[in-house]
Amino acid sequence: MNYRIRKIYSEIMLGLCVFSFILGVFFLFWILGDLFIKGLSSLNLSLFIELPKPPGIPGGGVANAIVGTLLLSIIAGIIGIPIGILAGVYIVEYGNNRLAWWTRFISEVLSGIPTIIIGVFVYILIVISMKRFSALAGGVALSIIMIPIITKATEESLKMVPNSVREASYALGAPKWRTIIKVVLPSGSSGIVTGIMSAFARIMGETAPLLFTSLNSSFWSLRLDQPIASLTVTIYNYATSPYKEWQNIAWASSFILAMIVLLLNILAKYYARRKTHF
Amino acid sequence: MQEEKHIFKEEKNLEKLRTENLNAWFSSLQILKNINISIKKNTLTAIIGPSGCGKTTLLRCFNRLHELTPGARIEGKVFLEDLNIYDNNLDPVLIRRRIGMVFQRPNLFYNMNIYENVISGYILNKRKISKEELDNIVEKSLRLAGIWDEVKDRLKNHPSELSGGQQQRVCIARALAVEPEVLLMDEPTSALDPISTYKIEDTIKTLKDHVTIIIVTHNMQQAARISDEIIFMYMGEVIEVGRTSEIFTNPKKKLTEDYITGRFG
């Protein structure tokens, strides 16, 4: 084939690649732009301080949902962070065996299981046996999503810690577990913290696992054995309602949610970039 | 030989470390073959030999680091005074507190500042000690390692701010801070410039009054400058052991002579 034609063909294909990228960015800005325009215009103070009101009555907010999302995240964190980190430690520090391989493999697969399935699972496991929807169930569901993310982050950052550091500690007479706690984990901490922040960003945006675990509520509640509102489920209910003012609240709440999630992601990115010395 | 040994015995009569039919493997590869050596208290012994002959492995058998490598295995005995460190009922951790080690490359803890690094032996072993005492230990150890003046004003700084040679000397201070009876050093100066090397050699020479030191080195001049005794290894075996002056002037074995005169290795 003629070189000039090949060259032109090459340019066209490269152009298509550039176009793909532009398309991706275009959608990102479209979605975020929408969120800004529709979300900001419905944003007001009462959203942050008031409880939901029935349709037709002006005002009303999602304050309880914001608190609910935080509470659910805290429950998930309390369960998920230690398990996630410890499993990561097991894989890297104790795992020269099949079990470690399987943990890593299962954890990877678990992170790809649709979250709605985790919702169904927790429903069967907790909601049915407690005979009611509860914040605890929602938190547990979110923790199951969180664990593989943190395990993976821990695994990757601990692998970056050079062996010479562990040996230095052993040579000083430190037992393995203290070496891990005092030297290995702190040395890998920035990656782990990054992973934890991404995990929070992820679970705060989750809706499906909460639909039939923590359900929703229009009241203030901090009780673990009661249903609780969350930003995402509130958005879903309001968005799919026929009322215009509720849909507006859904937009404003989406804006709040997106800001929280993007902030956490950017923070995580920033934290990951902090200088590591290895 | 007999006579000399006798004289020597009177000066430094106590045996500190002894191996008995020590063999070591990486998986199926035998690295150390039937090592029987004895190291006397408060002497400075240099292990020399061509690359890959098993010097590092031998050193790591002395504080039970060898067995931490996956697939690694040892047979035989190593006595610290009259305690077999490979006794089944013995926690290796207890041995490592008595036998310090300095590695080939500086490996300070980057999650701690310089001060914390020096006392890390105490942090890691949860030994509770008063602040003043710790301050004293830090100063004493850093002075012993010959680096006090260089770091005394930046003890709270991150260790990566130090040069490689300075870091290595802080590593020595860290090992000394827990007051080990034996100090193992694996080519501690191989990555360093001549000035740092001399400083560390000075440090090592002053140390041998309180500590039994075993040092691996590739540098013949260094071995000649600092050591009292020499162990020459070749392909996993100890070929010759003797006083430094003896080995350098009048080696018993052809192999030793070839090696120290630089004919191979």
Add this chain to the structure above:
Amino acid sequence: MRKNIGERIFKNLTLLSSLIIILVMGAIFYELLIASIPSIKRFGWRFLIETIWDPVIEHFSALPSIYGTIITSIIALILGFPISIGIAIFISEICPYYLKQPLSFIIELLGAIPSIIYGMWGLFTLAPIIQIKIGPFLNKYLGFLPFFQGYPMGVGFLTAGIVLAIMIIPTISSISREIISAVPKEQREGALALGMTQWEMIWKVVLGNAKSGIFAGGILGLGRALGETMAVTMVIGNSPKISLSLFSPGYTISSTIANEFTEAVGKLHLSSLIELALILFFITFFTIALTRYFIIKRIEKR
């Protein structure tokens, strides 16, 4: 001895955490299976091949949901896969070095947006456009194909597929980018030295080398599309219909569950929904497990 206790406790804690992960996975399978038994007993294999999903007469079968799941995922892959590869090539081969990190981050942001927000956008912004502009346009020019017949209602398979396409872009492109970047420099230079154009080099050498990894990325993207719930639930129209027309509303497995689970009154209804979850679990478990298995093996080989 005291130290040994600490060591034992700590090691066992890490072991326990690992076991919890494996146990959770096992428990998910077990619980779903047990809770599906009423439905499995009642409908048997017909559950997979019949087309009626009707809570009123208590007759349930999975085909409408499976159909919707597959159709929307195929649309997502057809639209999203080439774009993802294009993005991966752009970032790793075309854009200047100092832009690689920030540009990847921008694309990653696409993956950070919660799915409920994709749902909002799909429902309130994209669906009307499909209904008023894109749908009629496709109907007019491609209406001879069964896919584009009928009246576009805004919500439906096509809308869900487009939203999913955008959602799987970050997954596929980030994996592909990593794989592409791992192709050794010498191979590229060798190809250029042979007189290949830049595209020929990318196509034959880079993509040729990276194709199994890119394939794995595609499957993981597919896994995400198959399981995505909220965005789809909001834009698919939620009706258990099997229709060739992409304008038609439908159901996916996950949207059926999301939509009906809390309202399921009958025991059989709930059990059937859980059996749907079990099917989705199988589908995604095996797609992900297989690709992960291959990726892990590849990494271990290096």
